[in-house]
Amino acid sequence: MTGTWPVLTVYGSDRAVAVDHAGPRASCVFRLPDDAAGHAVHYAGGRFLISWTSDEPFGDLAIWDDRPEDVFEPEHKIGLRPYGGIIQGGYGFQFDTPDGGGRHDGERVLRPGGKEGVGHHELQMSDGQRFWSAEVFRSRGNWTRFDPVTGARGADRTLPGFQASGEVPPGMEEFEDGQLLAALPEDAAPSPLGQDGRLVGCRVLNRTPYAGPSPTDFLLESVRMVSCPARTASPPPYGRAMIAQGRRPGRRLR
Numbered sequence: 001m002t003g004t005w006p007v008l009t010v011y012g013s014d015r016a017v018a019v020d021h022a023g024p025r026a027s028c029v030f031r032l033p034d035d036a037a038g039h040a041v042h043y044a045g046g047r048f049l050i051s052w053t054s055d056e057p058f059g060d061l062a063i064w065d066d067r068p069e070d071v072f073e074p075e076h077k078i079g080l081r082p083y084g085g086i087i088q089g090g091y092g093f094q095f096d097t098p099d100g101g102g103r104h105d106g107e108r109v110l111r112p113g114g115k116e117g118v119g120h121h122e123l124q125m126s127d128g129q130r131f132w133s134a135e136v137f138r139s140r141g142n143w144t145r146f147d148p149v150t151g152a153r154g155a156d157r158t159l160p161g162f163q164a165s166g167e168v169p170p171g172m173e174e175f176e177d178g179q180l181l182a183a184l185p186e187d188a189a190p191s192p193l194g195q196d197g198r199l200v201g202c203r204v205l206n207r208t209p210y211a212g213p214s215p216t217d218f219l220l221e222s223v224r225m226v227s228c229p230a231r232t233a234s235p236p237p238y239g240r241a242m243i244a245q246g247r248r249p250g251r252r253l254r
Helices: 161-165
Strands: 002-004 007-011 015-020 023-029 038-044 047-053 061-064 067-072 123-126 131-134 144-146 172-183 199-207 217-222 227-231
Touching: 002 038, 007 038, 015 038, 015 047, 023 047, 161 172, 161 199
Parallel strands: 123 172
Antiparallel strands: 002 007, 007 015, 015 023, 038 047, 047 061, 061 067, 123 131, 131 144, 172 199, 199 217, 217 227
16 A cells, blocks of 8 residues: 555555545556566556566566556655555655645655656645655654645745644653644545544654653644543554444544
């Protein structure tokens, strides 16, 4: 799976489907070479970038689904991998461009036919009009706005309102990589985890000082300013909706 918010791309060995809140948006079939050891599929502007590797950790070759004969080496490869948690996909918040014609990677825009590949600024936030990006494990103080059309990062490091306005309680600090913000599509159903207008997201704080290599005492604040404390020996914490058999939605923290 990969993300192009609000789209998720799910795929197998020879087929990919892009799905949003309303249902399937696009699909394709493809054929991988016999020596492909791993692959990823990214949705961008209505097309699919299929990348694969035979002996490298990231996609060393790629094609577009409508140009299977044009095999190329992407310029940027580190982001050409399936979602696998914070260190491999940055929570899955990589955004569609406002015109729907491309996919942001935090530094540039990938559009159909492009050979740029996907870079490593996988942490992204957006309030629906403005966009920010940062590198995983290097986000504190480094969230930077990027151009919604070109994807180029600028110099403005002013955080969006929710992330910047809340005071940090005494004895707490912002947890590294613990900021999330996205705008729901206008016709999307309400989030079971809460929202502020169309905005969903949270910020995570941790108690300091702490013993050991990582903090274990956290405070999660949602865009609705709902606070939820948590203790864990294996950070980071996360929110999760539990909806099954018509049961009441819930929140759970690890």
